[in-house]
Structures are given as structure tokens and as C-alpha cells.
Amino acid sequence: MAGSDVGAPRQARHGKKLHKGRRRLNVRIDMTPMVDVVMLLITFFMLTTVFNRPQTMEINMPGDETPVEVAESNLLTLRVAKGDQLYWNFGVEPPQVIEFPKLRPMLVQSLAANPKLICLVKVDRASTYKSMVDVMDELNLASITRFSLAPFRDFDRQLIEGTASP
């Protein structure tokens, strides 16, 4: 059994050291229930505590609506259409379909060919949030830091439909 002895066993009844009426009592405290409770509390805190804070991706948006002039040859447009289908084109070229795994090599190559590259990402409203995060992640991994998000308009939809059925 667990316990701790507090004080000495009573024996020195006739000793001089004895204070007035006080005797030392032999108190044994059983710690088992306390340990049980404390262990329960520990498990509770260990299970509820959140150690890993989630990761985040930072976005900086342009503050005001000042249009930025970009040379068409430096502009790479990435479009994410409905169904998470990816299209890309330089300047005013017609958009081309690209598979997601091929996106990063393409981005790295284009950046190597043109260091002044600026990327424009247009995501269809009917597409998913995941595809947008994926595309932005690929841009970050390809170290293209200058990109902007633009609304996906009907014009873009028509452009893509034009390439889908030539």
C-alpha cells in the first residue's frame, strides 16, 4: 500500500522533550486516490492540448485599384476551369491544357526563360478552393513570387471552350 508517514510513532510519553499536551500523531495519508485523480487530469490535458499549430500560406494583395501595365510577353495566365482543368497561355496566345503534375516543370522552365515573368491566376467560381491552393502552392514552389489573382470572366470561359472544341 502506498502512503507516507508523517511524524514519529508515539512513544516518548515521559520524555522531557514533550510539549504541553501535544503529541505527534502517526498520520498515514493514502495517496492512491489523489494519484488516480491527478493521472486522469493529466490524460485529459494531454489529449486536449493542441501542439501543432496549422501551417499557413501568406498572400499579399495590391491595396488599391491602380492598374499595372505588364508587357504581354511577360504575362503567363493560368486558368482553372470548372472540374479543376488547368489551362495556360502566354500573352494573347490561345490557352493550352496542362496536367497538374506537369505544371511545376513548365513554370520553372518559363521562369528560367524569362525572369521578369508575372503570373496571373484566374479561377472559375465553380472550381474548388483546393485547386486554387494547389496552383498557388506550385507557384510558390517554382519561386514565382509575383502573381495575382483575377476574376474568371465569361470571356475566359469562351476562350477555353474555344480550345476545347477547335
Place this chain on the structure above:
Amino acid sequence: MRKRKGRISIFIDMTPMVDVVMLLLTFFMLTTHFKPPAEAEIVLPVSNSVIKLPESDVLTITVSKDERVYLNVDSQRLRGELFGTEHQLSGGVRIETSEQLATLLMRARSLNPKLRTVLKGDKGAPYGPIQDVMDVLQKVKITRFNLVTELEQG
């Protein structure tokens, strides 16, 4: 009488163990941050970004899979000031219109200018509501915000 080899009474002194356990308990009690109550189950998208979420002064805009938008702040006091005391312990309020979101964002920013905005979207959520939220953020001049993601494994 039986043989002398009877039961040996074993005293285990638990005091050192209790000391250690108490230390652990205080550690966990002091370091713990309770998981904030979430009003919607969010499956985060994965990315390779390694920027950590700030620990305090966080304003979270949640977009669930079924296009519902919620606004929440991490401090209980600010939550009470912003949404009224009945929402102090809740997991944020539901946002219906973008005007409502804009006014609440501006009030939150004026109450605590250090607030960092975080957008937490479900990975299956459509892009439409996310775009609307980002438009509102741009309108109220919150130009820097974070997207909550999970670290990609492997």
C-alpha cells in the same frame, strides 16, 4: 501458524512520483490552448508552405464545404465586444452578406489593430464564396492575409 514466509507488506513511496506527475500536470495546464469550438467541420487543403499560424490576435474567416461563411476571433473578450455577450463562448457567428462581413471586419480592426486575418476554407469548398470573401478583404484594405493549410506529407 503458517510458515514465516507470509505476505511481505510492501510500502511503495509514491511521493517522488506524485511530485513528477504534479509537475507534468502544471506544465500541461499552463501550456494548453483549448481547441476552439468549431461550428463546421473543415478539411484543410495541403500545401508545402511552412509559415506557422500566429498564436494570438487571430481573426478567422471560415468557409465550409456547403458555402457557409463564419467569422471568429480567438480572444473571448473581443468576441464579446464584437458579436455581443451571448456569442462570447460560441465558435463565431454566421455571415450572411458581404456587407455584414465588411462592417464586422472594420469593427474588429478598430477594436484590435494587431489582428491578423486568416482564411480557413474547406478543401472541397467551391471557389465562388472564397472569391467573395477575398473581394471583401480587399475592399476593407486587408491586403495581407493567410490561408490555413496543412503541411503536405512526404
